Amino acid sequence: MAKKEKLSLVCFSGDFDKALAAFTLATGAAASGREVHMFFTFWGLNILKKDFGRKWIGKALLDRFFNFLMGGRNNLPLSRLNFGGLSPKLMTGMMKANNVATLEELIEAAKELDVKMVACEMAMHILGITKDDLIDEVQDVVGVVTFLNTSRDAQVMFI
Amino acid sequence: MAKKEKLSLVCFSGDFDKALAAFTLATGAAASGREVHMFFTFWGLNILKKDFGRKWIGKALLDRFFNFLMGGRNNLPLSRLNFGGLSPKLMTGMMKANNVATLEELIEAAKELDVKMVACEMAMHILGITKDDLIDEVQDVVGVVTFLNTSRDAQVMFI
């Protein structure tokens, strides 16, 4: 058992609560000595946008339209009981009140724990997002096969 | 192949249909000789609340508010076409009509098949839920690292 354990997460969801779950799993796994890879695709890319608010990203009209509607990290909805975006803010308050790490703190911790974060090439093509639109923590833009190869012998979850 | 196969499920969702899927996988795996662990977090905790209906759980106002709105096992919504909670009831009828085990029966079977059920410490902190609010089948309240360690060499799914 000398081999390092690995955890690989496909971060498909752009929901606030699922982003919390993904980064909690990632940081917990990394802090306990695992090698962790996060592959962000589709709505999950919204978590990584450099601009945390709504921004017209992309060239084509539809790309710009979808990116604006999806928004960035500050616009991640709760998967239920979102109340027009109020709930993620309330929940962050509840996390602070209970001394639980917020999403911002978890992402910062992931970076410090050397969690690898890569973005899905195909989803970026579809949505007209470029690497420049994403935060610097994103180390690479890769295809799904590269991700699968990186995840050999890893436990994988689709979130 | 002397080693026992393992299946570990992160039960994040509190949707009726996904709870059905989780317990179907869990009981199927356990019945065929696998060691099964279910880690309930976030909305998934609603499945395990002692009170099956809506109840004001928690001390802080927001905790109480969210717990009431989320409700318990009788309030799990269908992830689509929920029709204000009517569909889970209709679907349970469809399951009975087709001799398929209902959610209640699946949870009972999981218990008898020695499926391990634990609750996520962090999610309980955020939502102000204590072990006393959960059914007795919940064996422990643990952190994510404990769950990951228990799930070594297991196939894992995030539901």
Add this chain to the structure above:
Amino acid sequence: MAKKEKLSLVCFSGDFDKALAAFTLATGAAASGREVHMFFTFWGLNILKKDFGRKWIGKALLDRFFNFLMGGRNNLPLSRLNFGGLSPKLMTGMMKANNVATLEELIEAAKELDVKMVACEMAMHILGITKDDLIDEVQDVVGVVTFLNTSRDAQVMFI
């Protein structure tokens, strides 16, 4: 490492975007030499219905009602920002504009790459769907234990 790597997907979701993700993972894995199994259950069965539009499938009234409302491949909603079914059509346009394979093309590729597709017996019972209602690419109707046994040593994801 002479043993063939395996990927097994539980395709629970009937969302357009998640169907895209499932078939992208499946075809990528198969194209890079992996043995791939897809187990379609619940809403995921809608992707495989022979009739791509809405159809009254089933005998019991409720079965017929749910199947009509869920519809087939042409009715898969986007998990967010669906806009009454407009978005999947817009997104298919964005995929074509960016030379990304559409869902139709991915399903066709999966077939050619020998991806195994099976349907969940229990979900079909509940919803009153028979094998005749599904496309010919569906090789078998199996229970969850059969799927788990087929997926021994596989990386698994629940989508």
